[in-house]
Amino acid sequence: MHIEVTGLNKHFGQFHAVKDVSFTIEKGHLIGLLGPSGGGKTSILRMLAGLESPDAGDILFHGRRVNDLPPQERGIGFVFQNYALFKHMTVYDNIAFGLKIKKQSKEQIRNRVMELVELTGLKGFEQRYPHQLSGGQRQRVAFARALAPEPQLLLLDEPFAAIDAKIRQELRSWLRDLIERVGITSIFVTHDQDEAIEVADEIMIISQGRVEQKGTPWDIYKQPQTPFVASFIGESSIVENIHELRGFENASDWLNTKALIRPEYIEIGQLYEFPIASATEKGRIKHIHFRGSEWMVEVEVRGNTLITYRSLEKEVLHPGDDIVVLVHRAYLFNDHDSWIMENRMKEDPMPIHI
Numbered sequence: 001m002h003i004e005v006t007g008l009n010k011h012f013g014q015f016h017a018v019k020d021v022s023f024t025i026e027k028g029h030l031i032g033l034l035g036p037s038g039g040g041k042t043s044i045l046r047m048l049a050g051l052e053s054p055d056a057g058d059i060l061f062h063g064r065r066v067n068d069l070p071p072q073e074r075g076i077g078f079v080f081q082n083y084a085l086f087k088h089m090t091v092y093d094n095i096a097f098g099l100k101i102k103k104q105s106k107e108q109i110r111n112r113v114m115e116l117v118e119l120t121g122l123k124g125f126e127q128r129y130p131h132q133l134s135g136g137q138r139q140r141v142a143f144a145r146a147l148a149p150e151p152q153l154l155l156l157d158e159p160f161a162a163i164d165a166k167i168r169q170e171l172r173s174w175l176r177d178l179i180e181r182v183g184i185t186s187i188f189v190t191h192d193q194d195e196a197i198e199v200a201d202e203i204m205i206i207s208q209g210r211v212e213q214k215g216t217p218w219d220i221y222k223q224p225q226t227p228f229v230a231s232f233i234g235e236s237s238i239v240e241n242i243h244e245l246r247g248f249e250n251a252s253d254w255l256n257t258k259a260l261i262r263p264e265y266i267e268i269g270q271l272y273e274f275p276i277a278s279a280t281e282k283g284r285i286k287h288i289h290f291r292g293s294e295w296m297v298e299v300e301v302r303g304n305t306l307i308t309y310r311s312l313e314k315e316v317l318h319p320g321d322d323i324v325v326l327v328h329r330a331y332l333f334n335d336h337d338s339w340i341m342e343n344r345m346k347e348d349p350m351p352i353h354i
């Protein structure tokens with residue numbers, strides 16, 4: 001289902017929780033709403049569902065305004081974190097629930113439930129009760145139950161929040177596959193950036209009631225439009241005096257500039273590891289953390305702490321070591337604009353011969 005939302009606003013008393021939110025979602029896409037707690041993600045979802053009514057703005061499903069439709073007439077399936085299964089019902093009856101309400105025949109219900117049991121990998125569990133299932137299995141039943149009545153839109157609010165890390169990881173790719181197979185337009189709320197990046201076709205970053213940015217995970221990572229987005233997605237270091245770094249002198253033309261540097265744009269090592277006349281800076285290792293597949297290194301350069309990664313194959317560094325740092329690029333932001341600046345003298349145009 002194609003979704004279009006324009007000028008959505010919601011107040012709770014004096015508090016303006018959702019501010020002029022507009023977006024469209026293509027049919028069959030999976031969108032992640034990502035942002036800090038209290039930003040308005042759930043409120044947006046609840047308005048789409050019809051559980052909350054907007055103060056202003058329109059919600060269109062397939063071009064049809066649904067603002068005044070009650071939730072049960074919107075063709076929506078829900079999986080909410082605390083939208084528990086019916087404890088006294090078997091897996092079969094939980095999945096069949098929405099179909100019984102629709103007054104489908106026993107035969108139709110059986111066929112659809114078996115189809116979903118198959119699709120969600122729950123074959124053999126039909127007669128179990130929720131307390132006889134693992135957390136991950138229960139969540140799969142919740143998905144099957146939501147999908148049974150063939151909704152046109154699936155809304156998921158922190159669907160994996162209550163599940164431990166390992167299973168959560170499995171469920172993420174499982175969910176991706178499932179949604180792709182069913183081809184249903186889906187929106188899920190999360191405050192876990194890894195989850196959003198892995199699962200979603202597109203991410204909307206929501207903060208203080210506004211959409212900060214919407215785009216593919218890759219676009220958002222590579223082209224953050226605000227410092228908030230840059231620091232919320234992925235790792236980055238904030239630098240106040242970027243124009244003092246070699247190769248970034250031009251940044252001083254930007255008033256009120258804030259700069260962010262991603263770890264992969266920072267190269268560190270011993271002087272001999274760099275080509276002669278590289279535009280390097282002196283740095284000192286502050287901390288070094290083992291992360292399983294690499295080192296995470298905090299290095300001090302001209303009063304800034306920069307975060308970068310270092311391969312395990314390279315020489316091990318220690319806190320206090322003096323090293324050399326090359327910053328390749330930085331994101332610059334002022335109040336109106338964002339910009340990516342390359343180090344314009346990564347290799348010094350006038351090499352110094354020793």
Ligand SMILES: Nc1ncnc2c1ncn2[C@@H]1O[C@H](COP(=O)(O)OP(=O)(O)OP(=O)(O)O)[C@@H](O)[C@H]1O
Pocket residue numbers: 012013015017035036037038039040041042043044191
């Ligand atoms: N029914 C309500 N009455 C009053 N304030 C509310 C109500 N629902 C939400 N709010 C407030 O609106 C703001 C947005 O809440 P919302 O639940 O949409 O945020 P969220 O981004 O989903 O946060 P979280 O990740 O913590 O669920 C919060 O400050 C919240 O306290």
